[in-house]
Amino acid sequence: MESEMSDPQPLQEERYDMSGARLALTLCVTKAREGSEVDMEALERMFHYLKFESTMKRDPTAQQFLEELDEFQQTIDNWEEPVSCAFVVLMAHGEEGLLKGEDEKMVRLEDLFEVLNNKNCKALRGKPKVYIIQACRGEHRDPGEELRGDEELDGDEELGGDEVAVLKNNPQSIPTYTDTLHIYSTVEGYLSYRHDKKGSGFIQTLTDVFIHKKGSILELTEEVTRLMANTEVMQEGKPRKVNPEVQSTLRKKLYLQ
Numbered sequence: 001m002e003s004e005m006s007d008p009q010p011l012q013e014e015r016y017d018m019s020g021a022r023l024a025l026t027l028c029v030t031k032a033r034e035g036s037e038v039d040m041e042a043l044e045r046m047f048h049y050l051k052f053e054s055t056m057k058r059d060p061t062a063q064q065f066l067e068e069l070d071e072f073q074q075t076i077d078n079w080e081e082p083v084s085c086a087f088v089v090l091m092a093h094g095e096e097g098l099l100k101g102e103d104e105k106m107v108r109l110e111d112l113f114e115v116l117n118n119k120n121c122k123a124l125r126g127k128p129k130v131y132i133i134q135a136c137r138g139e140h141r142d143p144g145e146e147l148r149g150d151e152e153l154d155g156d157e158e159l160g161g162d163e164v165a166v167l168k169n170n171p172q173s174i175p176t177y178t179d180t181l182h183i184y185s186t187v188e189g190y191l192s193y194r195h196d197k198k199g200s201g202f203i204q205t206l207t208d209v210f211i212h213k214k215g216s217i218l219e220l221t222e223e224v225t226r227l228m229a230n231t232e233v234m235q236e237g238k239p240r241k242v243n244p245e246v247q248s249t250l251r252k253k254l255y256l257q
Helices: 036-049 062-077 109-114 201-212 217-229
Strands: 021-028 053-058 083-091 098-100 106-108 129-134 180-184 233-235 238-240 245-248
Touching (some): 021 036, 021 062, 083 109
Parallel strands (some): 021 083
16 A cells, blocks of 8 residues: 555546647737737737637627627537637736726626537537636736745645535536636736737737747646746836736646647
């Protein structure tokens, strides 16, 4: 028993099949968001390099965010060949859980995310769905914290709960919300930054890493986070820090190249 516990086995790597079509939709509010065109150009280059069929839509209203996602879902479900993966890029002013359309009205991110889930988009059932969100998620500003030498902080989280779950294998079904990756430009409650001429550091860094580096998409997002954490943004004469936040329900490794 002791020898078994001291000899952990490497995980068997499972990959998503990426041999089918790859589709991408970018919805970007450019109004009062200088530099967003530079970000759209970078995304177009990335999608072309990674062999995605890419559609770009500018200045959607809050209602049009939903309508464009619905249309994208129908396009995917009616695609003439199997679809392996879909990307959705959402760029706008925002608050936590909300995006602001060109008409200044708000749309809930959850309503946008639901459109392509395993229940509502049959062609993407069990297939990877990646959302990239370049938007503020609150008003907080992060001045950063100084590292002291090489010390690292460890956190312990106590697991508990009142419900008892019975686990069993069921190959006939998958959860409604699996196979999804959300990549936010900033953490919950904080501002996101964009340069009026160079675009956003987040989109520019992400597209550069996704084109020039190889690895699973989670490894790539770790690299994006590392690079972003090493940079500093000046706002109103004060240095600020910002880093992406990644939320994943992927079941397998996703490789784009």
